[in-house]
Amino acid sequence: MSLRQLLKDATGLVLSADTVERAVRERMLRLDLTPDARADYAPQPGTPEFAALVDLVVVPESWMFRDPAVFETAVRFVQRRLLSHPGRPVSVLSLPCAGGEEPYSMAMALAHAGIPPGLCRIEAVDLSHAAIERARLGRYTRNAFRGTDLAFREHWFRQDGDAYLIDDALRRYVGFSQGNLLEAAAPPRKGPRYDLVFCRNLLIYFDEPARMVAAAALQDLLADDGLLLSGFAEAPAFCRAGFAPQSLRDSYALQKQSVATVRRRARLAPAEPAIAPRPVAAAARTAPQPAPLAAGxxxxxxxxxxxxxxxxxxxxxxxxxxxxxxxxxxxxxxxxxxxxxxxxxxxxxxxxxxxxxxxxxxxxxxxxxxxxxxxxxxxxxxxxxxxxxxxxxxxxxxxxxx
Structure with a gap:
């Protein structure tokens, strides 16, 4: 089996031959191997060398408050959950979490809303060992901060030369671990399922069979009445795999089909409690908004x-x-x-x-x-x-x- 196919089977990623070859050349350079050794370079899944190669083909780019409206939706959901299940902490999964930008953004949103770490715990998982190491370090360059209002950076980060170190208060919300969603699809999750799952901009790198496997894994990870936050372009794929939009306005906010079906039969939209959530952050006001509707x-x-x-x-x-x-x-x-x-x-x-x-x-x-x-x-x-x-x-x- 080719190395390209081994990588696809292990990660689900549809990789070009050029992408694989660039990763191989970089690994050979780091290992100080000559081009003549290319024919013998064949790392196998489960080995450290294969994991190092995977780190070079994943797409880890993200930034703080990427698609800010998603975090507004997430905080509203957590607030509703705490009201409907008093005394029970809300469990959140961020997968893939890249270098920690998404789970730390959620931590900032929770802190801003006055929700302490004891009431909402975030588990952050990524396929890349290198990405998890960066996330645990909590050290970011200017590329992790985009948008016009970066007041949150001044509040939650300490500048260290050209980098920014995250505040320890946010670390208490998040735990990081390396993992593979496709491998998690085999055994069912033991213990309580997650109330809220972030899985954004992952399925766009998969082919259709891998999308269905990933969606099935998320079905098992998510509580029956939980919420899945997907990428904008991935929502239709999730809908074909057993999810349904919570609303068409927030088409990226998905529920298991069975829950949505019950609500449809009852002719009810998802309930909203009478609570006015605090805004997530001033920096989260640059989200792309739907086109203005006509008047009248x-x-x-x-x-x-x-x-x-x-x-x-x-x-x-x-x-x-x-x-x-x-x-x-x-x-x-x-x-x-x-x-x-x-x-x-x-x-x-x-x-x-x-x-x-x-x-x-x-x-x-x-x-x-x-x-x-x-x-x-x-x-x-x-x-x-x-x-x-x-x-x-x-x-x-x-x-x-x-």
Whole structure:
């Protein structure tokens, strides 16, 4: 079996031949091996050398408060959980956690909301041994801080030369360990499941079979009434694997299908307690926001379509979107919502048509770009999918740029 296939089997990552060869050359250089030794270089899974090679092919890049709206959603969920289960700490999983940027961001959000470590514990896991070492060190360069308002950095980090060291108070929220989600799929988790799981920007690097294995593992890790926070582009893949959006406004916030089905049958949207959550952080205000809705009757129709879709009444939501578009055919947000309703209803071709219309009217619609990229990838159009992902990345970078 080729080294490329061994890496894919071990990690789930779809790797190009160039990526593998670059990693091999770097390892050989570090080991002081000559090019003539390339034919004999064949590390096996389970060995330290194979783990070192895996560290070079994973994609560990992240930054603090990446997609800030996600952390707002997470804190609201934790607050609801503490109200509904008084005295029981909330358990959170961050996987993959890269160099700790995501779990430490969640720790900052919890601290800002007045939730102490004793009431919410974060377990952070990554495939890369090197990433876990960086996370435990808690030492970050300027690249980990993006956006216009970095007041949180001044509060929670101590500058040490060109680097920033995280405050020990945040470390008490988080525990780090190395692990592989695909390997975790085999034995069921022992003990309580996680209330809240972050698994963002992982499935985009997998092929469809690996996505289904990963989703099955997360089904087992997540409590039946828990919440999964995915990447924007990954939500449709999770929906095909047994999850459902908590709402179409927060399409990245997913629940197990069985829980969502019960709510749909009862014609109820997810309940919200009467509590006003404190804002996560001033630095988290640069999140890409949905396109502004039209005023008047069209806005009311779109809002009603969202409520219908959130309750699982997809046919009604589809009809209401059509009524909105009959009044204002150029409303991009209505086309996006229609595309998501079609995708959730198992109509990928119709979804693609509607998303393309949305992008024609609003070329920088981030969620539409992500969703359309995933549809292309599932159809095997990897080149077009890559171009759409690049466009989405440029839109996101422009939103968070200083």
């Amino acid at each position: 009757p069209v806005a009311a129709l779109i809002a009603e379509a969202r409520r219908q879709a959130d309750a699982g009444r997809l046919a009604e939501a589809h009809q209401t979107c059509q009524e909105a578009l009959a009044l204002q055919p150029e409303q991009a947000e209505a086309w996006f919502l229609l595309g998501m309703v079609s995708e959730c209803g198992g109509q990928p071709h119709a979804a693609e048509r509607h998303l393309r219309r949305c992008l024609y009217l609003q070329p920088d619609h981030y969620e539409a770009l992500c969703s359309l990229a995933l549809l292309h990838e599932l159809r095997g159009d990897t080149q077009d999918a890559a171009l759409l992902r690049q466009r989405a990345a440029r839109v996101h970078a422009a939103e968070v740029a200083p």
